[in-house]
Amino acid sequence: MKLIVAIIRPEKLNDVLEALFRAEVRGLTISAAQGHGGETEQVETYRGTMVKMELSPKIRLDIGVSDHFVEPTVEAILRAARTGEVGDGKVFVLPVERVYRIRTGERDEAAVTPVV
Amino acid sequence: MSEAAVAWMLVSTALVLLMTPALGFFYGGLVRSKNVLNTLMMSFAAAAVVGLVWALIGYSLAFAPGSPVVGDLSHAMLRGVGLEASGEIPHVLFMCFQGTFAVITAALISGALVERMRFGPYLAFIGLWALLIYAPVAHWVWGGGWLAGLGALDFAGGTVVHVNAGIAAVVAALVLGRRRDYGRQAILPHNIPFMLLGAMLLWLGWFGFNAGSALGANEIAALALANTMLAPMATVFVWLLLDLVRSGKATAVGVATAIVVGLVAVTPAAGFVSPLSAIVLGAIAAFPSYFVLIWRARTRLDDSLDVFAAHGVGGLTGAVLTGVFAEESWNGVANGLLFGNPQQVVVQIVAILAVVAYTAVGTFVILRAIGLVTALRVAERAERLGLDIVEHGEQAYTSGEGAVLLLRSGRVGEAPVLGEPAVKRAGGTS
Numbered sequence: 001m002k003l004i005v006a007i008i009r010p011e012k013l014n015d016v017l018e019a020l021f022r023a024e025v026r027g028l029t030i031s032a033a034q035g036h037g038g039e040t041e042q043v044e045t046y047r048g049t050m051v052k053m054e055l056s057p058k059i060r061l062d063i064g065v066s067d068h069f070v071e072p073t074v075e076a077i078l079r080a081a082r083t084g085e086v087g088d089g090k091v092f093v094l095p096v097e098r099v100y101r102i103r104t105g106e107r108d109e110a111a112v113t114p115v116v
Numbered sequence: 117m118s119e120a121a122v123a124w125m126l127v128s129t130a131l132v133l134l135m136t137p138a139l140g141f142f143y144g145g146l147v148r149s150k151n152v153l154n155t156l157m158m159s160f161a162a163a164a165v166v167g168l169v170w171a172l173i174g175y176s177l178a179f180a181p182g183s184p185v186v187g188d189l190s191h192a193m194l195r196g197v198g199l200e201a202s203g204e205i206p207h208v209l210f211m212c213f214q215g216t217f218a219v220i221t222a223a224l225i226s227g228a229l230v231e232r233m234r235f236g237p238y239l240a241f242i243g244l245w246a247l248l249i250y251a252p253v254a255h256w257v258w259g260g261g262w263l264a265g266l267g268a269l270d271f272a273g274g275t276v277v278h279v280n281a282g283i284a285a286v287v288a289a290l291v292l293g294r295r296r297d298y299g300r301q302a303i304l305p306h307n308i309p310f311m312l313l314g315a316m317l318l319w320l321g322w323f324g325f326n327a328g329s330a331l332g333a334n335e336i337a338a339l340a341l342a343n344t345m346l347a348p349m350a351t352v353f354v355w356l357l358l359d360l361v362r363s364g365k366a367t368a369v370g371v372a373t374a375i376v377v378g379l380v381a382v383t384p385a386a387g388f389v390s391p392l393s394a395i396v397l398g399a400i401a402a403f404p405s406y407f408v409l410i411w412r413a414r415t416r417l418d419d420s421l422d423v424f425a426a427h428g429v430g431g432l433t434g435a436v437l438t439g440v441f442a443e444e445s446w447n448g449v450a451n452g453l454l455f456g457n458p459q460q461v462v463v464q465i466v467a468i469l470a471v472v473a474y475t476a477v478g479t480f481v482i483l484r485a486i487g488l489v490t491a492l493r494v495a496e497r498a499e500r501l502g503l504d505i506v507e508h509g510e511q512a513y514t515s516g517e518g519a520v521l522l523l524r525s526g527r528v529g530e531a532p533v534l535g536e537p538a539v540k541r542a543g544g545t546s
Contacts, residue, residue: 011500014301034518043522044509055518083497 001096001112002070006061007035007089008081013059019080023072025063026114033060039087056087064099064112120333121204125213131324132216136163136223138321142314142372143227146421149306150502151231152512158226158238165239166222166246170215177251179214184262186252204332213328214254220325221277222246227421228285231303232295232499235507237492241483245284249478253280253471268467269442269450269460271340272329274384274434275471282428283472284479285419291483292492294418296499308368315372319348322379326386339446340386344379347398351378354402373426377405380430385438388449393441401433432468439464 008016013030020028034055042053065073070093077091101111140159144152166174173192182188191197194211202210222242229238256263257270270276297303305311326344330337355374356366381401382394389397408425419425439461442452451457486492493499498506505511 014297034515036518042505044505044511044514044519046510050522051519052522053518054520 001064001066001099001108003094003096004061004063004065004070004073004077005092005094006063006077006081007033007037007058007091008061008077009083009087009089010057010059012081012083012088015080016061016077019076020063020073023076025065025069025073025076027064027112029062031060031062033058037087037089039085058089064096066109066112117201117206118204118332121331122206122209124333124337125205125209125328125331128324128328129209129213129216131321132213132220132328133163133321135220135318135321135325136160136216138314138317139220139223140314141310142318142376143230143421145307145310145312145314146305146369147230148303148502149513150504152306152310152504153508153510154235154503155226155230157235157508158230159223161235161239162223162226162242163219165243166219167215169243169246170218170251171211174218174247174251175211175214177247178218178254179211179259181260182255184260184265185256186261187255187259210331213331214258217273217277217325218246218250218254221250221273221281224277224281224423224427225284225288227423228289228419229292230420231503232493233292234490234492234494235503237486237490240486241288244482244486245479248482249284249475250276250280253474256470257467263467263470266463266466267450267460268463269388269438270384270435270467271387271438272326272383274380274431274438275467278380278383278427278431279435279468279471280431280475282424282426282431283475285423286417286428287476287479288483289417289419291480291487294416295420296496298418298420299416305369308372311372312368315375319375319379322383326383330387336387336447339391342391343382343386343389343394346391347382347385347394347401348375348378350395350398351375351381351402354399355406358402358406373405373409373422374402376426377401377430380427381434381437383431384435385441388438388443388447389441389452390443390446393443397434397437397441400437401430404433405429435464435468436461 035058036055039056042056044051044053061077063073074091074093082088098107099111100107136159140156143159144155147155171194173189175197176189176191177187180187180189180191197207197211199206199208201207222245225242225245226238254276255261257268257276258264268275295303322344323341327337327341330340352371352374355370355377359366359370378398378401381397385394385397405425408429409422412419412422412425438452440453442450442460443455444451450460452460483492494503494506
């Protein structure tokens with residue numbers, strides 16, 4: 001089992017979700033995040049006050065998958081989230097010690113296998 | 117001149133101007149949060165651009181004597197528009213009152229253009245549209261033009277304002293093309309309370325729009341106000357029932373929409389029909405707009421905020437029904453179909469067709485002409501990011517986190533900066 005953490009552009013979220021569903025990745029959690037990855041700054045002006053937005057809005061996805069799902073999931077995210085410009089985000093693959101499904105108490109592989 | 121009339125028209129003019137920012141919030145609530153400033157700006161900027169175009173040239177084209185087709189330039193640059201009486205009020209007040217109508221009419225079209233049109237070309241478009249489309253049409257009906265000669269009834273602008281803007285919106289949506297996400301992703305309103313607040317303020321402003329169109333503090337103003345209050349109530353009631361029957365839920369977006377549809381429908385009729393007729397008219401008007409809304413959402417036509425269903429169809433229904441319900445015993449002007457004058461319905465339809473044809477062709481030509489000079493749409497990336505940041509350099513709802521102050525010298529403030537190379541920060545010479 002792995003935990004895949006992806007940081008992507010908010011405007012790419014719909015594309016990524018579509019790609020994940022096509023890859024039959026069913027369980028995921030998303031959250032709004034802010035971060036900095038070296039992208040060019042966004043300058044905004046409010047009544048003469050110029051500010052540089054150092055932190056850009058990002059979306060974070062947390063996806064727990066069984067091992068044979070790691071590659072398709074990463075592939076789908078890489079393909080769908082890419083624009084080719086700085087700031088497209090990152091994908092992290094982390095080892096997972098244990099997983100439980102709260103409803104049934106199932107653990108590990110069984111817990112991350114979607115109910116059919 | 118009558119002091120009472122002057123007082124009421126001063127208030128009415130301010131009320132009608134209030135409708136334009138109200139429309140901005142009505143529309144702004146319906147778009148996604150990344151485009152709300154752009155949508156609001158489309159209304160607010162219309163006040164500036166169209167208001168000035170109107171004062172300098174448009175008013176003359178609409179209300180100066182001239183041919184039955186268009187006014188001449190005798191009032192251009194506000195020549196001869198002073199404190200002398202125009203009816204019961206000073207001429208300059210009449211010009212301002214009519215100017216607020218031009219502003220809201222142009223702003224109405226923006227509902228079909230949101231989330232994808234570049235701001236500069238938009239300003240050019242509404243400025244030209246107010247001058248070349250709105251002013252002549254206003255002249256036809258209110259400035260002593262050919263439709264007035266035919267006896268077309270349009271109390272406060274069902275045809276001039278709403279059918280006109282509704283058709284322009286369809287054409288503009290077709291020329292501009294769909295939003296990239298339209299029909300592919302769910303596009304949901306980001307702030308429905310904004311929309312309800314906008315609808316309520318529109319209703320308030322509409323009392324100036326309709327009752328002010330009596331151009332005096334008199335019985336007809338009272339009739340128009342009563343009808344402006346009652347007709348939308350009937351529309352909202354019927355709309356709620358339709359919602360309940362169709363989906364089992366009475367929706368807030370539906371109520372806000374119904375308020376506008378009812379107001380639009382009663383606009384041409386306000387000073388011509390009895391209050392009871394206004395209730396019937398408001399109730400009937402719910403049906404066509406309700407079903408056109410549902411039908412439109414299933415088509416590929418991205419009239420994004422349904423300007424056509426609300427204003428085009430609502431205005432059309434109201435204009436025809438004015439020819440049905442008009443009562444000479446109330447207004448002293450003309451009878452409609454129900455009171456022995458079927459001819460009036462025919463005249464109403466002729467007026468509608470004339471305005472539809474002119475505005476459709478004219479809007480198409482103006483947008484295509486601007487499109488030859490510069491791109492009408494933002495780039496795909498800008499559409500994804502949202503027009504607030506790309507077109508205006510602002511965000512509506514910013515947390516302020518991660519914002520670093522830029523000093524006038526171009527240097528950044530004292531806070532640690534993630535993106536700046538350390539050397540540059542330490543040196544401080546840039």
